[in-house]
Every structure is written in C-alpha cells, then in structure tokens.
Amino acid sequence: MRPAPQHAPWIDRLAAEYVLGTLRGRARVRFARWRGASPLVDEYIQRWEKQLARWALRQRPVTPPPALLAKIQQRLSLATPAPVRWAAGLALIALCASLLLYGPAMRTVPPDRLAVINNSAGAMQWRVELYVQRDRLVVRSPQLAAKPADRDYELWALPPGEAAVSLGVMPVRGELARVLSPAQRRALALSTQVAVSVEPLGGSPTGHTTGPVIFVVPLVAAG
Amino acid sequence: MDDDAREATAKSLVERCARREPQALEQLYKLVGPLLFGLLTRMLRRRALAEEALQDVFVRIWQRAGQFNAERRAALAGMIGIAPNRAIAQLRHERAAPVLMPELPDSAEDVAAVTADEKTSVPTALLERCLGELPQEAQQCLQFAYINGRSHQEISQLTGNPLGTVKSWIRRALFALRECLES
Numbered sequence: 056m057r058p059a060p061q062h063a064p065w066i067d068r069l070a071a072e073y074v075l076g077t078l079r080g081r082a083r084v085r086f087a088r089w090r091g092a093s094p095l096v097d098e099y100i101q102r103w104e105k106q107l108a109r110w111a112l113r114q115r116p117v118t119p120p121p122a123l124l125a126k127i128q129q130r131l132s133l134a135t136p137a138p139v140r141w142a143a144g145l146a147l148i149a150l151c152a153s154l155l156l157y158g159p160a161m162r163t164v165p166p167d168r169l170a171v172i173n174n175s176a177g178a179m180q181w182r183v184e185l186y187v188q189r190d191r192l193v194v195r196s197p198q199l200a201a202k203p204a205d206r207d208y209e210l211w212a213l214p215p216g217e218a219a220v221s222l223g224v225m226p227v228r229g230e231l232a233r234v235l236s237p238a239q240r241r242a243l244a245l246s247t248q249v250a251v252s253v254e255p256l257g258g259s260p261t262g263h264t265t266g267p268v269i270f271v272v273p274l275v276a277a278g
Numbered sequence: 279m280d281d282d283a284r285e286a287t288a289k290s291l292v293e294r295c296a297r298r299e300p301q302a303l304e305q306l307y308k309l310v311g312p313l314l315f316g317l318l319t320r321m322l323r324r325r326a327l328a329e330e331a332l333q334d335v336f337v338r339i340w341q342r343a344g345q346f347n348a349e350r351r352a353a354l355a356g357m358i359g360i361a362p363n364r365a366i367a368q369l370r371h372e373r374a375a376p377v378l379m380p381e382l383p384d385s386a387e388d389v390a391a392v393t394a395d396e397k398t399s400v401p402t403a404l405l406e407r408c409l410g411e412l413p414q415e416a417q418q419c420l421q422f423a424y425i426n427g428r429s430h431q432e433i434s435q436l437t438g439n440p441l442g443t444v445k446s447w448i449r450r451a452l453f454a455l456r457e458c459l460e461s
Contacts, residue, residue: 071452075423076321076362077430083366100359101351106459107424108355109405112281114425116312117319119332124307127336133300199297204344207298227297257341 070099074107131257132223132233166193170249170274174200181225181251183210185243185274190235192222192243199228202253209254211264213271214245224258225251249274281354284309288353295343303340310354311336314361321365321427331364338364365427408458416451419444 072078073086090096166184174180180200184193194210202208208227211219220242223233235243252259253266288309294302314335318328338360339346346356409417415437422428422436430448434441 068449071449071456074359074362075420075448075452076366076427077423077448079366079429087363101355103456104355104359105352106456108352108358109281109459110409110424111317111358111361112284112313112354113405114313114316114320117316118312119315120329123329123332124304124311127307127333128300128303130333130337131303131340133303204296207344224298226299229299231298231300256344 066096066099070096070103073100074103129234133231166277168243168274169277170272172251172270172272183249183274184277187244190240191232192235192239193230193232194225195230196226196228200225202227205256206253206266207256207258208251208269209258209264211250211252211268212239212242212246212274213248213250214242215247217242217245219250219264221259221262222249224254243274246274248272285352285354288357292339292343292346292353295340296346303336306339307336310357314357317358317361317425318365320425321362322368327368331361331368334364334368335360362424362427369427404459408455411458412451412454413447415439416447419448420451420455423448 069078069082069086073083078086086096090100164186167187168185170183171179172181172183179197182195182197184195185191186193200208208225210222210225212222213219220239222235222239222243223231225231248271250264250268250272251270252264252268255265259265288306291302291306291309295306311332315328315332318331318335319325322328322331335357339357345351346353409420412420418437419433422433423430428436430441430445433439433448434444437444439447
C-alpha cells in the first residue's frame, strides 16, 4: 500500500507508537509489514528511532553472560578460529585450548577432503576444507568475493538422491570455521560434490536453495 | 567513548558484518551487547528472557547487516530499534506465564529511583532539558513505555490514571520531545 500525502500525520503517529513500543498486537505486525513495503513508512520509523535512541543510550548497560556470544555464533553457524572470551580466566583456558587442540591441528594437519571453487577469471575464490575427525568445516576466501549487498552465497552438500543440506553462508573474505551438525556430517559423508547458491542475506529462509546455483564442484580426498 | 565515536565504530563493524566477517560480530557484541542487554532486561524483567531476546537481536543484526549498510541507516538507532520488537514478541509468548517474582523494579517510585541513578551516568544536556520540559506525569509514562516496555494498559494500571488520559499524555509528550530534540 502506497501512503497518500494526507496520511502523513497518521503514519507519523503510528511510527512514534511503534518505536516507543506501545503499538501492540496485530496493529504492530501490520505496521511492521507495511514498513517492509514502504520506504516512506520506514523513513518515519527511522526518524523516531534516531530521536528516541538518545534516551536508550543513556540507560545503564548490563553485562550479558559470556556464554551468550557462543550461543549466537552457534545459531549463525559461526565459529571464529581463535575465540576471545570475556573473563580473563576463560580467555586463558580458551587460548590454551585453541593452541593445544585447535590451532596446531587445523593449521598443520591437512584436511581430509577439500573443494576448490574458482571465480570466472580462474582465480581461487573459496577453498572448502573438511576435517572429519574434528567435525569441522573451514572455508577460506583469500580474496574479496563480489556480491550484491542484499544477497549472500550459501554452501550446500549434495548427497546423491537426497535434498541438498546447507553448510552455511560463505565468507566474502577471510576464514570461517564451523562445527558440523550430525545432519551436515552425514550429508558430507555421502556427498562427492558441493554447491554454492545465491540466497537472501543470512542464508536461505527455507532450508532449501531458493536462488540460482552458481557453482557445483567436486569434494575430493585431500592429498 | 562518546555517542558519535560509538556510532562510527558500530557503523564500521556493521559494514564488516555485512561482508560476513565473524570477528566483527564479536566486536559488535562487546560494543553494544551490554547496552542492548540492559534495555532488554528492563523491558522483560527476567534475565532468562532477556538472554533469549538478546540472541534473537544479534541474529537479526547479522542477517540485516547488509541492509543497514546499503540504506545508510544510523547503526546504533537501528540496533536499538530491534530490541523492543524482540521484547514485545517475547512478552506475547510469555503472556500465559505471568511474572510472579519480577527481577527488576516496576513501581513508579523504583523506576524513578533508577532514573535518578542513571541521570548521572551519561549526561546529555539536550535530552535532559527536553525531558525536563515535559510534565512529570507524561515523562513517567514515556519512561514506562520506552524504557520499561509497558503497554498503555499496564501504564494506566501502574500510574492509576485512565487509559485514555495515558494515551493522550504519551502522544503529546512524544511529539513535544521530538520537537525539542530537533529544534
């Protein structure tokens, strides 16, 4: 629905109540949906957000529990190679653990299987490494991958005769290590190929590929 | 770190999240996690609920980082804007299980005490002045709504004022506040 100019004061009032939090129930859901469809409504909301955020910024912060970050990373299938912990004790433990177990193992032990994805110029865009014993998948992107701002690249295992299984969103640059779920482990064990598709930001909302598949490459035993 | 510096840092970290750099999310969590967790704890009054909501907020930030970036949104305001949405959704799910032992103050006196305490923490002269120009009752209603996540109905019960009066105070106070802040 495209708002008419005479509706501006009404939209402004709804935007105010939306940002304040007093617009509730179905009215809130409808207004949020309208925001997604109308840049004008979004603009009104942003104007209120900007003003009221000054008040929010004055509020006393409360430190969240350290374990929460790991849960967020897990939900997003992110695992950083050298996790930084909040508390000093935990930091030490994490550092020791990563040095003893993860760091040398992942850097000196070759992967069990790998897939190399080259871009259209023939240069390596991603290197996908599978460490079976450690249930880890590492994706390295040595150079910046060009992509539309509103899309992500997603990696998929292709078990024969079965639906593709998501292995998470690909990094645009740098290195991303993931702990594999049992479903991902099984799918990778059966797969001889992996694929990359173009998906909405954050990855496919359905669990299946929704955008074009741009690469299908072999997943081979490493050297 | 002042608000401008924090905004600049947040913006740069959101840009890096849009490029899918996991370390940027970690840094962003350190920068704004305590602020957002404070807001969510006040709105939801139960730590466990606030923890769940904070996870949702950061998942949403990561998923929408590209959008923030492309639309040149104010990073901090946009992230703060996600918090009430998650809190309200959470409260809707929890309606069947009312809070019997609120972990945070909810009476007008307690909220006023918290406000007084917070007033000294991050002084912002303009905001202080603009809030100070509002009638006391209206300021209290805004506080209940925005900071404590209360509905019109709840504010009416908490302050003992009729629902219509509360709605009207809030509406007038909001526009007066914005006019003052933008003047």
